[in-house]
Amino acid sequence: MPVTSEDTWVLTHAKLVLPHEVIEGSLRVEQGVITAIDPGPSAVPEAMDGQQDMVIPGLVELHTDNLERHAIPRPQVR
Numbered sequence: 678m679p680v681t682s683e684d685t686w687v688l689t690h691a692k693l694v695l696p697h698e699v700i701e702g703s704l705r706v707e708q709g710v711i712t713a714i715d716p717g718p719s720a721v722p723e724a725m726d727g728q729q730d731m732v733i734p735g736l737v738e739l740h741t742d743n744l745e746r747h748a749i750p751r752p753q754v755r
């Protein structure tokens with residue numbers, strides 16, 4: 678993952694879901710905490726390209742077609 682330092686990284690070109698709006702912009706993370714949200718692309722050369730993906734705090738998409746089978750197996754199904 679491109680980083681600006683060991684514990685700091687920037688994501689740019691993303692759709693950021695905020696409490697009252699969705700913006701196309703950038704965010705900066707320092708030691709696991711979002712420290713800045715800015716509209717528009719980042720000027721940081723090492724910023725990761727979000728490729729217009731949506732960023733929604735607290736939402737983690739595991740994207741596996743097999744997870745449900747292990748987490749909540751249906752009775753009498755192998």
